[in-house]
Amino acid sequence: MAKNELNAREAFNKILSSMEAHHEVMKNALPMIASENVPSPVVREALASDFGNRYAEGWVGERVYAGCRYLDEVEAIAIELGKKLFHAEFIDVRPVSGVFANLAAFSAFANPGDLVLSCTIPTGGHISHAKKTLGGTAGAIRDLDVQNYPFDEENFNIDVDKTISLVKELDSKGKKPKIFILGASVFLFPHPVKEIVELAKTYDSKVLYDGAHVAGLIAGGIFQDPLGEGADIFTMSTHKTLAGPQHGTIASWSKYSESIKRVVFPGLSSNHHLHAVAGVAIAFAEALEFYHEYARNIVTNSKTLGQALYERGINVLYEKKGFTDSHMLLIDVTKYGNGFEIEKKLEKCNIIVNRNLLPYDKRMGRDYRAPGGIRIGTQELTRLGMGKSEMVEIADLMKSVIIDDSDPEKIRSKVAELRKNFQKVKYCFSSIHDAYDYIKIR
Ligand SMILES: *Cc1c(COP(=O)(O)O)cnc(C)c1O
Numbered sequence: 001m002a003k004n005e006l007n008a009r010e011a012f013n014k015i016l017s018s019m020e021a022h023h024e025v026m027k028n029a030l031p032m033i034a035s036e037n038v039p040s041p042v043v044r045e046a047l048a049s050d051f052g053n054r055y056a057e058g059w060v061g062e063r064v065y066a067g068c069r070y071l072d073e074v075e076a077i078a079i080e081l082g083k084k085l086f087h088a089e090f091i092d093v094r095p096v097s098g099v100f101a102n103l104a105a106f107s108a109f110a111n112p113g114d115l116v117l118s119c120t121i122p123t124g125g126h127i128s129h130a131k132k133t134l135g136g137t138a139g140a141i142r143d144l145d146v147q148n149y150p151f152d153e154e155n156f157n158i159d160v161d162k163t164i165s166l167v168k169e170l171d172s173k174g175k176k177p178k179i180f181i182l183g184a185s186v187f188l189f190p191h192p193v194k195e196i197v198e199l200a201k202t203y204d205s206k207v208l209y210d211g212a213h214v215a216g217l218i219a220g221g222i223f224q225d226p227l228g229e230g231a232d233i234f235t236m237s238t239h240k241t242l243a244g245p246q247h248g249t250i251a252s253w254s255k256y257s258e259s260i261k262r263v264v265f266p267g268l269s270s271n272h273h274l275h276a277v278a279g280v281a282i283a284f285a286e287a288l289e290f291y292h293e294y295a296r297n298i299v300t301n302s303k304t305l306g307q308a309l310y311e312r313g314i315n316v317l318y319e320k321k322g323f324t325d326s327h328m329l330l331i332d333v334t335k336y337g338n339g340f341e342i343e344k345k346l347e348k349c350n351i352i353v354n355r356n357l358l359p360y361d362k363r364m365g366r367d368y369r370a371p372g373g374i375r376i377g378t379q380e381l382t383r384l385g386m387g388k389s390e391m392v393e394i395a396d397l398m399k400s401v402i403i404d405d406s407d408p409e410k411i412r413s414k415v416a417e418l419r420k421n422f423q424k425v426k427y428c429f430s431s432i433h434d435a436y437d438y439i440k441i442r
Contacts, residue, residue, distance in 0.1 A: 034377030040428035052275030095248035098237035124184030183210030216241030220295020244283025308395030
């Protein structure tokens with residue numbers, strides 16, 4: 001018994017020291033994973049609130065539990081702000097993540113066995129859009145028949161003409177697509193929403209736009225406007241370019257509200273992480289006030305970083321198209337190793353990126369374990385206040401790791417030096433604490 005107690009105490013201390021150590025790393029690193037961000041301290045306050053201990057099943061004002069007065073007030077505000085940000089008639093902030101939002105869309109608009117179209121993973125598609133054989137949410141969980149879009153590698157986008165032919169061919173075999181899934185995890189350039197909406201009309205199918213990555217850019221008005229371009233449903237994560245807590249949201253039209261509500265609850269949630277809903281409401285308010293500027297600075301930074309890396313001999317893809325229209329860059333690192341090796345090398349220097357498949361990796365016999373690429377995002381560095389000159393410094397640091405094999409210890413200290421003046425979250429109402437302060441309330 002005494003020994004067990006000791007182990008529990010040791011475990012307890014270890015958990016806390018690991019969390020604190022993680023914060024120390026974050027203070028001194030360059031976080032460049034394209035799917036992450038740092039929320040404002042007030043979002044973290046929401047996450048620590050009692051909202052996270054409560055249930056509020058059902059819709060705002062129609063809950064099946066008591067004690068929901070303030071939970072309802074906050075969720076109603078989130079919905080109102082979300083409608084403004086995404087030009088939506090209907091907002092549901094209850095999906096607990098982007099994958100759940102997608103599963104809700106699949107469930108509202110398609111039945112098991114139905115045909116859907118999506119991008120493959122090497123062309124940017126997310127695992128939640130993928131086939132059964134890959135364990136994807138669409139294929140393996142909802143049992144949808146997933147076919148992939150023909151892809152124009154030259155322009156890193158869906159090939160609309162070939163898609164039209166493919167859909168005709170499928171239709172001639174008696175298979176009409178129920179959902180056209182757009183949006184991606186490697187999302188450099190806007191997808192052809194208008195064109196796919198036109199095509200979808202012919203087959204009476206729905207268009208799902210998965211804006212998990214680009215929701216913050218859309219909120220800032222600098223990427224495409226999916227509902228404005230005719231998409232039926234727009235799912236998102238609330239923690240990538242939209243720098244809120246980890247959660248999901250659905251934006252759509254009034255005519256679909258009842259079918260979406262029903263799948264989200266009771267179908268896909270019971271409690272819906274109300275502390276995160278409060279965080280989402282705060283993130284939406286920040287977006288309304290500050291993202292016009294934030295989103296533009298993100299895109300400027302990613303283009304600047306792309307150019308600076310390219311000039312230093314690093315093969316950033318799509319130079320002819322200005323590298324990117326979003327927060328991220330795709331880089332072919334095969335001249336210097338594979339994506340896994342480069343990811344690890346950079347990690348040793350506290351430059352945090354992730355390895356990624358390139359559209360042509362499969363043909364070259366490469367797979368996800370050691371792909372040919374890395375993916376990097378500028379949204380978190382931008383949120384910390386970095387601008388063009390810092391992007392150029394970062395290109396120098398990355399070059400010295402990737403090409404010159406510089407001493408990791410030296411690079412680590414240069415990274416920490418660069419980070420010194422960028423410790424606060426920008427583009428938010430109030431930021432008394434530093435971005436990565438470890439806040440004790442124990
Ligand atoms: C990140 C991502 C998601 C969902 O992620 P969650 O972690 O469940 O929020 C969905 N779709 C795409 C395209 C993504 O990149």
